[in-house]
Amino acid sequence: MASERLTERRRVYQQYKADVKERGKPFFPYAMWHDTIMSLVVVVVIIGLAVVWKYTTPGNHHTTDPGWLGKLYDNPADPGTINFVPRPDWYYYFLFYLLRIFKWPESVLLGTIGIPTIALLLLIALPFIDLRSERRISRRPVAIIAGILVVISMGVLTFKGATAKEALGSELLGHVSAWAKKEGYTGNQAAVKGAKLFAVSGCLNCHVYNGDGGQNLGAPELTAEGAKNKGIAFQIAHLKCPSCKNPGSPMPSFAGLGDDRLKLLATFLESSKGSK
Ligand code: HEC
Structure with missing residues (x-):
């Protein structure tokens, strides 16, 4: 078997040399x-x-x-924005969506670096793996099926990335009254105002709240944050300087929102005792 393959390769090589000489x-x-x-x-x-x-x-x-x-x-560009939702150009949608499939932090390295690197290494190794001289499509089922699968999966990922729902403030604002009903703070004006701020301040890029948003950087779900009874003062201090309260926290400071708005946010957080 092995020597057969070797003779075949020698023959192809000789043929190639002869072709070069001739044409x-x-x-x-x-x-x-x-x-x-x-x-x-x-x-x-x-x-x-x-x-x-x-x-x-x-x-x-x-x-x-x-x-x-x-x-x-x-x-x-607006340097003051706090709820910018970054989106890649269309040709990166497949990678963008791949990132969403994997969850922080266990498998995110696999999704962002692992899979693309493995795919690239396979591509580089291909000339060393497939040594046959056969080029007819009908005789190369593995290569053809692999090629079709790559095109289909990248197509699907690109489509999913293009149509993926973002935690857009304008859309999330429409969910505030449903949140208030579920959590039972409809009558609390300050909490409702805080919820509106929460919807448009980019918090849901990292946090999950009543099924909205997406988890990033290991941020905890906030649906029942108020049940921890940390208190308004803690919440304000944490929003101003997250790493002062929870050392090592990667959450950015929201001190720029100002004391009044931070108080509304804190009231909202403390009123969120969990969905009923
Ligand atoms: C870039 C990601 C990110 C954004 C944006 C973000 N957070 Fe966080 N948040 C985290 C992470 C990570 C933690 C866990 C570490 C910590 O507690 O500080 C956290 C923790 C929290 C906690 C729990 C604190 C505790 O100890 O109980 C609250 C409450 C909170 N965030 C509220 C907010 C609010 C409100 C906003 C928007 C104004 C916001 N976060 C925006 C990442 C983020």
């Missing part, structure tokens, strides 16, 4: 000429697209007219 062309100048022309074509196309983009788009900072190939400027 081969030297690298210089043929391949170099070919590559130079192709690179020039690519550069010229990019320059052409840039020129078309620039001259078909109305050009000032405030326009939202996308022209033919997209707008000239995005909205300026």
Whole structure:
């Protein structure tokens, strides 16, 4: 078996050498000429697209007219935002969704580094694993099925990433009255106001509350935070400086919200005794 394979490889190699002698062309100048022309074509196309983009788009900072190939400027970044939801470009949606499937912290390294690295290593190793000279599609079922599976799974992940629901403040605001009903603080104005702040302040990017949001960085679920009876003063102090109260905490400081709003948030947290 092994020697059969070896003879086959020798035969293919001899065939290859003979083909080169008969029809081969030297690298210089043929391949170099070919590559130079192709690179020039690519550069010229990019320059052409840039020129078309620039001259078909109305050009000032405030326009939202996308022209033919997209707008000239995005909205300026807001350095004061506290509820920005980061989203990748479309070609990273598959990785973005892969990240969501894995849970912090046990398997997140597997999802972000492990699986992509294994896939890449397999791809690099492929020429060393598959040594046959066979190139007909019908004779390579394993490679074909693997290829189709990769395309399907990346397609599904990209679709799921594109349509994934974010913990968007504007959407979560609509859930506040349902939260209040479940937790029984509908009559407590301060708690309801705090819940609205909670919905729009990005807390649900890390915390789960009554089924909303997503768990990140090991943040605890807050549905029954009030049942711990830590008190308003603790909650305010923790929001101002999480790591002062719980050493090593990766939660960011929310001191920037100001004392009044922190008090509302704290009231909301202490009123959240758990869902009924
Ligand atoms: C970047 C992620 C992140 C964000 C955003 C975040 N938290 Fe946290 N939070 C954590 C982590 C991690 C912990 C666990 C460590 C700790 O207790 O500080 C935590 C703990 C808490 C606790 C439990 C404290 C205790 O000891 O009982 C409360 C309450 C809390 N967060 C409220 C909030 C509120 C309210 C917001 C929004 C204003 C918020 N968090 C935003 C990550 C986050």
